[in-house]
Amino acid sequence: MLLFFIVGLLVHFVFFASIFDIYFTSPLVHGMAPQFTPLPPPARRLVLIVADGLRADALYEFDEKGNPRAPFIRNIIMHEGSWGISHTRVPTESRPGHVALIAGFYEDVSAVAKGWKENPVEFDSLLNQSKYTWSWGSPDILSMFAKGASGNHVFTHSYDADSEDFGAKDVTKLDTWVFDNIKEFFHAARNNQSLFSKLNEEKVVFFLHLLGIDTNGHAHRPTSREYKDNIKLVDEGVKEIVSLLKDFYGNDEKTAFLFTSDHGMTDWGSHGAGHPSETFTPFVAWGAGIKYPQKVSDQQFNDVLLKGWKLESWKRQDINQADVAPLMASLIGVPFPLNSVGILPVNYLNNTDAFKAESMYTNAKQILEQFKVKMTQKKEVTLPFLFTPFKLLSDSKQLDILRKARSYIKQENYDEAVFLCMELIHLSLEGLTYYHTYDRFFLGINVLLGFVGWASYASLLIIKSHSSLTRGVSKEVKKPSHLLLCSFVTIGILMAFFLLIQACPWTYYVYCLLPVPIWYAVLREYQVIQDLVTSLLTFPSRHFVGYLLALALGIEVLVLSFFYRYMLTAGLIVFAGWPFTTQLWTRAKHLTELDFLLFALAVFPLMPVVGRKPDIFLVMGAGLLVLLLSLFVVTSLIKTKDSFVNDKLLLHLLQMLSTVLSMWAVYSTHNSLLKKQGLPLINQVVSWIILASSFVVPLLSPRNLLERLFSILVSSMSAYLLLSRGYEALFPLVLSCLMFVWIHMEQETLQQSDVSCKQKVTSIHFSYNTDITQFRQLCLDDIRRAFFLVFFLVTAFFGTGNIASINSFDLASVYCFLTVFSPFMMGALMLWKIFIPFVLVMCAFEAVQLTTQLSSKSLFLMVLVISDIMALHFFFLVKDYGSWLDIGTSISHYVIVMCMTIVLVFLNGLAQLLTTKKLRLHGQPKSHLI
Structure with missing residues (x-):
């Protein structure tokens, strides 16, 4: 499984990089002769x-x-x-x-x-x-x-x-x-x-x-x-x-x-x-x-x-x-x-008209030179019988237009000369685009084959290793034939030879050869495919088909949410009706809280993406809500007879102090900049200390599920407040509260099924060394759990802004940390602001896996398949025509989904670190409970 994840990560890096080779290659060519107008210029400087x-x-x-x-x-x-x-x-x-x-x-x-x-x-x-x-x-x-x-x-x-x-x-x-x-x-x-x-x-x-x-x-x-x-x-x-x-x-x-x-x-x-x-x-x-x-x-x-x-x-x-x-x-x-x-x-x-005509003639020759170099470069690396030249600007037509334009200039028919030069320029620019995108279709087909193959293999692996869908159908395990292996080796050798004789870049080898081993791995599992088909035909399941249809509809909603954020609002409202489709609505204890929080979170995608005016009072309000929640927890702790209550109280008071300092830093910095007094050094130092401590302080809290998650929330909110300018400061708080309710609801859902669940949420502890014997096989409800994770992650993407657009980044959000222009540092801070809601969702998902006794590997595989299906949508939606905004947005959507798949591995590791790792202060007694 470790090998699978490493290979999967590399495969997704290849898919991610492919879009840059297909759409983001440099248009520059070299080797052109300089062109200048022979007539004296009007200006010396x-x-x-x-x-x-x-x-x-x-x-x-x-x-x-x-x-x-x-x-x-x-x-x-x-x-x-x-x-x-x-x-x-x-x-x-x-x-x-x-x-x-x-x-x-x-x-x-x-x-x-x-x-x-x-x-x-x-x-x-x-x-x-x-x-x-x-x-x-x-x-x-x-x-x-x-x-x-x-x-x-x-x-x-x-x-x-x-x-x-x-x-x-x-x-x-x-x-x-x-x-x-x-x-x-x-x-x-x-x-x-x-x-x-x-x-x-x-x-x-x-x-x-x-x-x-x-x-x-x-x-x-x-x-x-x-x-x-x-x-x-x-x-x-x-x-x-x-x-x-x-x-x-x-x-x-x-x-x-x-x-x-x-x-x-x-x-x-x-x-x-x-x-x-x-x-x-x-x-x-x-x-x-x-x-x-x-x-x-x-x-x-x-x-x-x-x-x-x-x-x-x-x-x-x-x-x-x-x-x-x-x-x-x-x-x-x-x-x-x-x-x-x-x-x-x-x-x-x-x-003079002569100068204008000569200048346009020079302009046309200069752009034509680029076209000729581009065409020569492409022709040299393409087999003659496969090369398709740009038909609108053949060699004869180039010479004909240049000859006519020069003739018009000699005859002092300057307007006609300018018109012909403009025609040659436009044809040359079209030809440059043609040769620049010459390999786009070929590369796109190969990446598509790799995509479909990988999603198919991951699905087969889920069915084979983590479900009971194919069990009892076929007891005989057949080895893959040597003919299959030889066939794919032959295909790979022929493809490599084809690329070699065309002197293609090394990246082409990666994109074109990658589908070969992927599809070999898929066809090796033909026994699983056969068993799956037999199982569905022998034991037809309306629930299974219904879940697949609901999943397909949900994925389409997620894809649409990249273009229309209000689709997230519609999805969250639909989620509010989910318990009523099961027996939960009669027994669930947190149904009211779930609906309230879902409707509260549904408001955020309806808020403006860009053009937000700073509202420091909303940031202060978010900080006060965090303090009130912390105060409630502190009062609850005082009433308990826990032997470690003093240590826990000290930690909570420290986090409350951090929240207060964050509120002070935001308010003070805002006023200082309004008065044009710059960023005070003390504010800057306090902000960086709070940001650094937000990674460490949660590790001092007990590993009890709810206590650790609450500690992560408060520390993250302290950092998030420093990076907030308005209503977005409330977003992680509402999202986290929903995550707490989701954890309870998932355990109650599990109790309604045939799976035994003895522990209460309040008594569950995060553990680094999880007993694998407690894991169970996948059930249909786990498809919904995996989809919920992807939906909440996308909501974290677009809940308060559209990170596909550069406009959603406001430099003013980092002014508590620095005001001197530093694109990489500012970019890193704004990226961490984006990551904070992701981390909160992933930590909650760790808890869901623990409470539902489900292997993280199986759920991760389902999330992988869902995100790959979304990425495949955006791969088809990438466009190289229309406005530059449309082109850039379509490509950025693909990049975002691919990054989500890759970053998910990192976020999963970070969430495990934050939930399972425990730091002990000097002299603190050891206990497996903390």
Whole structure:
């Protein structure tokens, strides 16, 4: 069985990793020749200003007094340049946003997952193609484009990472630091001849990364005074920098300016998903080579976020975020970034028609180069008779379009040339997608075969080892034939040879060869399959078929709950009627409590997922309820005549103190941040001590089932309160109370069956060395128990939020621990917040297994099958079309279910540790009861 679990874990890791090879592979190719426009560019230098986290509507709208929030930028729109909306893609995060702006392609999720700090450049970018680049801003962003750039021509000036403090009194200093350092830089350049000559070269880029707006948005929300005042500060700073550059270069009118943002932000201060407030970012361009404002008489704004700006008279020209890179390359005359998939927005260019046509021709050739390299790479590793080329863009059609476009340019028929180049670009992009997803169907079929095979084998193992369904049907045990083994070995050798001659990556071998041993293991159990079929035909069971139909319906409800959280509410209400389908409704002692708690828990999935406003009083209320429960337990202990009552009282008082300190830390930190006094050190120290002690204190409690579970609840709640911002603080408390009632109900259910159950719940103790002789065979009711566990785990997933969406993560929930930006530490804390309800459910399930005398292995196998069936649903529901939000959500659902299966092993081990391990203080008497 140990070998089975190890193999099962490895198999699920393979299934989990497969989705990244199928959908999350890098789109980058290498080996293209650089392409640039032969005509002289309009600008000698370019200034790229990125206001991190700036929403389009926040910049363009008017303030409460009716004045423009950014008067300088609005003046540019009306008198000097062009404007529009830059549409971003998900994930709307800083790294992929800047890569799209400066490199011109949308970075794959696997690259985003590599981290944020000290990332080497693995792609070409505008900064790499420039003659010189000077950049100022956050070290996380600047290092992405500086490290790995060819030569020594990208210079960075960044502040210390500790300056990115969400709890700081004034985070606008992140932007004023950039503006002040640029002023000092140009002042010093006047007295430095070497630097002065470099600054007067052609193809120079200045990159300003302004992080203050994003930091204020996270800390105070985009509707706050701090966020809006920061926009005014940036507007004034940009005005000063423009004036400084004009003075330094003597108004030579050879400087192009671009002002934009990497992503927006929701009203509740998050970003990462596909809400319009996150994907609509401002784009304003002016200076050398940029078209002047164009007056229009009638311009309709259909976007809800874009009304009331009073810009209807000035032509709005929207672009995709990746289009910014080719625009910048065209303005200063550098080769287009090699990996760019952006399309040059010619409507922004103030130049001759010949220059526009030549630039579009260069853009088309640059993207076509990527297509040709991608096609060659795929053709080289595919057998000739199996290779299917992209038919819409054959070699002859490529040459024909290029020849016609060049001919139109020579004939000065520039509009036709631009049209042909656009057609070639779109066909090349389609072809890139075609070859990028060339192996997707083949890999998907192999993963599907492995999935179905594994679920079948696990089901057969349950029937064979943990049930009596096939007993007495066939007494003769037949060994698998050698022909079966030889057949599967032959299949494996042929598959490996097929992959070898195509030079496939090693991961392909894993995905394609894994189904071979799995299906061999399934067919080896043909005797079990035969016995099962015979048993069902000989002894038909309406109950068995009914349970299977109910299970199938329940799994569909779970799958739907990933899309519609209210399905969990419906499921919990149905659960309230479960006792009435059995004899429990006449004898159960806790029926009223069960229904009350189920209805209470059913409220949470109906609450808003994101956009929650902080409500510290609800957090305080949850803490008070925990204290009241602890007080009730303490009073009950005082009335008992337990010889260890003093030790137990001391432990409960210690946990009550921990709860009080958590409430104080949350309240104090909230007030301190409101007053912009930062995170007090004492609050930070207390929070970390409480978090660390929450793992240890339960191990000091007695191993009595109810006492240990209550101790785990109180310690977990102390940590959870520190990570809560509102109503979610009540969720683990209600969930745990339901778990207590569930334990009692399951034992009462067992007492109604034929299985003898002598012990009461109050007298059962957790034990590390469980007597396996007390385990029994599976019965039909155990299918329901396994399903209940999966349902409660999914409820823990989506009870207070949708963890498939990045928007559900609120950075403010970790402010009791740290406010300085640290993505990995913050991510770890938020993950632990998610895990706490899981741990409570798993600990309760340990108790259910103990009270119902059921082997954890058999129940775990059933849970494994249920989760694998759900994963198979999401594998079919994964899509690579539609909006980027739909694609990302469909993949994240699959990843969540696969993680649930893998993490379940870890959670089961953690639950066993918390329930069975006992720490003894120095001098404490030993007792098997504690």
